[in-house]
Amino acid sequence: ALVLLIALAFGYLLGSVPFGLLLTRFAGTKDLRSIGSGNIGATNVLRTGRKDLAAATLVLDALKGTVAVLVARHFAGESAAMAAAVGAFLGHIAPVWLRFKGGKGVATFLGVTIGLFWPAAIAFAVVWLGAAYYTRYSSLSALMASVATVVAAMALGNNNLAVLLAVLAILLWLKHHENIRRLLEGTEGKIGAKG
Numbered sequence: 001a002l003v004l005l006i007a008l009a010f011g012y013l014l015g016s017v018p019f020g021l022l023l024t025r026f027a028g029t030k031d032l033r034s035i036g037s038g039n040i041g042a043t044n045v046l047r048t049g050r051k052d053l054a055a056a057t058l059v060l061d062a063l064k065g066t067v068a069v070l071v072a073r074h075f076a077g078e079s080a081a082m083a084a085a086v087g088a089f090l091g092h093i094a095p096v097w098l099r100f101k102g103g104k105g106v107a108t109f110l111g112v113t114i115g116l117f118w119p120a121a122i123a124f125a126v127v128w129l130g131a132a133y134y135t136r137y138s139s140l141s142a143l144m145a146s147v148a149t150v151v152a153a154m155a156l157g158n159n160n161l162a163v164l165l166a167v168l169a170i171l172l173w174l175k176h177h178e179n180i181r182r183l184l185e186g187t188e189g190k191i192g193a194k195g
């Protein structure tokens with residue numbers, strides 16, 4: 001159990017690095033907290049007008065999750081990899097450095113899924129891209145894609161992973177409560193619209 005706790009803490013530390021905030025502060029763009037949704041993720045970084053920073057935020061916020069999983073698996077096996085995945089996701093959505101006011105977890109959810117079971121990550125990517133193409137809503141695409149990974153893990157017989165991803169997906173949905181309200185009201189911003 002101690003090794004799982006260490007993996008969880010290690011994942012949390014990595015996951016809690018807020019790349020969107022760091023990159024936009026270094027670049028001196030508008031403050032993420034004061035534009036668009038106020039979120040620290042790639043979607044809101046895009047609202048600064050800096051596509052390059054948005055892409056870097058997406059990649060780095062995902063990569064920290066993947067790295068946490070792969071390192072934990074290398075040193076301590078599959079249970080530790082899963083603990084690190086939970087840690088990284090929690091670190092991103094509730095980093096102690098930001099008084100627990102973190103991101104919505106989409107990129108990091110994808111990143112840990114890549115590390116844990118890449119076929120489920122393919123399901124995420126396909127559904128996200130398809131939904132984004134047709135609806136132009138980043139949030140709606142992420143909500144659908146998170147469910148798709150759970151379905152994919154179940155369909156491919158990876159039941160432990162399906163349970164873990166379902167828990168993370170529920171947290172992801174909870175973090176999107178404002179987006180869900182705006183989607184229902186018809187006031188959600190579309191991808192690339194400036195904040």
Ligand code: G3P
Nearest residue numbers: 037039043044106139142
């Ligand atoms: O990546 C989070 C996305 O699903 C929604 O972001 O900034 O539109 O709330 P945002």
